[in-house]
Amino acid sequence: MLEILNLNVIIQLLINGILFGTMYGIAAIGLSLIFGTMRIIFLAQGSMIILFAYVCYWLFELLGLDPYISLILIVLISLWLGAGIYRALFKGAVAQEDKNISLLIAIGLMFLLENLMTVFWTANPRSISTSYTSYVFRPMGIGIPFNRLMGFIMAVLSTTGVVLFLKKTFIGIAVRAAAEDMEAATLLGINPHRVNGTAFAIGTGLAGIAGVELATIYPFDPFFGFIFVLKAMIALAIGGIGSVFGALLGGIILGLLESLASFFIGGGWSDAVSYAVFLLILMLRPEGLLVRSVKKA
């Protein structure tokens, strides 16, 4: 094993890990935003990602749409769908002020999506292969797969977009305020349903982007979503909840961990290592690995 342990292999592992980890990262940003205003883990986030991966798959198979063109369509659909899901499923539960109801709705939605997707697309893994899917850049002998590079660019762009939205728009500032103190925000005339709906729309929009990224990189099946949302939670545990770039970085670190673990320990170990890291972080630094220690107020 030692003779293959040269610099190129290590760099290759790191690049694969970083590129794949961005997908966890944008899923984690979505979770973090929804958690911020609603204080629930939106467990159906992973299934939403798979749903959009299937939408991308269908647009490709049935209409011949290139995944990077259907991305625009899918982002629009997913933003709209996110706002719709909030209105239809969560608005009434939020008014009841019982977080458990919202959490149960999220779990129910996850199972519903899993089963609907099984009916529509069967449980067989699907993937999209275009003429350029397997194209690999080779700068300095290091292989960079085109589809993973595109995924990385999409993730960085969408993360930057979300940060700008939260900093520069009135409703974005309101979402951040509501994440800190919903009642104080309400007293200023901020409608809780508006900020929740916005957080949901963006979270689901990010699921749309992650779905396209997934469809172009990796085979997926309807039940992959639950694992995905777990991975996003691990990314959040690493990056800390409430920071957008932290969540992206958490996803990248998780991707790196998995990439290194599957090479050095063995393919089956990558999940076990990531869950072990999850538990360790929760035990030792529950506020998040990368977060500066919470001020004692």
Added chain:
Amino acid sequence: MLEIQGLDVFYDDVQAVWDVSLHVDEGSIVALVGANGAGKSTLLKTISGITPAERGAILFSGKSLTNLPPQDIVDMGISHVPEGRRLFSNLTVLENLKLGSYTPRARRTIEQSLGRAYDLFPVLRNRRNQKAGSLSGGEQQMLAIARAMMSRPRILMLDEPSLGLSPILVRTMFELIMNLNSQNVTILLVEQNIHQALKIADRAYVLKNGKITMTGGGEELLSDPEVQKAYIGARWSRQ
């Protein structure tokens, strides 16, 4: 301007406000005083639409606002500075102020409102890009009031504005309240610092266990032996 009739409010199945009726005249300072847990904060939250009213009516300039959503109530011209300031400490001073002008009516005049807030509290202009959490206690209270003024309220409800401030800052705070009042802002003030509150109030209500037990002019209640005995104590009455 603000009129409450026969208000009953429940807080988690416990009745916190019992058959409360009161009125606040335009341009006046009205104080709500009483011990901890008397229902003062609940009353303010009910006016703001955060806590629902079980029975009774709340009228503002003749229009009913009973159980309207909070954003409509803010838009009508009622602003509430909650107890403990409740700033968004990870947001900058400027972001906190801007959110004060969130309602459609206030947003149209946001630039003027900002200018007015900075004139009133020049320190906030210098610190506008600092996080609100990095301000001192006194500056945070200024920011909380400035933020509430950003909605261009006709009536400002202040819940324990002097809480946690040093004696010098408490005096500044009460001077500020009188200053705002002289600029045509009606004030509804909840205070545990009863002596100071009654000194500046045109009228006051004493709340006990969710019921109004006494009402009258501020100075009048201040010299009332019963009020002195129950709420102020000999130490304070000598001042």
